[in-house]
Amino acid sequence: MSIVESPISSDPSVMGGAVVFHGTRVPVQTLLDYLDDGFSIETFIEFFPSVRREDAEQFLRLVGRRDS
Template sequence: MKFKYIERNPEILGGKPIFKGTRIPVYLILDFLSAGETIDNILENYPQLSKEAVLEAIKYASEYTRLEEELIEVSN
């Protein structure tokens, strides 16, 4: 699973997924989206991000949960 805007580095935020070149955790942006914030509003507050990066965060969450489901099925 390779992402253009997201990385995990054990030396930054304990290895949590962040947007490359920042210390902004992916979960923070996903939390804003789930609370009803618009992408445009997020970009106003985090100008170092792009719309593509925010959309990739949604894809990242989708793929992560899909993989988690597959692991649960295998272990059962």
């Protein structure tokens, strides 16, 4: 069994406690908004290079979403 680090975190001192991608100040909701607006995960990563693609993909799997 392996331990997988969570791709997300929440800290009251970072973005007011919003759920963000671990090690960044990018809210996970931003990725969901991009996908809902028809943008691809590639576009999101271009605009938010501090987010690792692997973390974005893992988050989407956790919430049951596919990248568009």
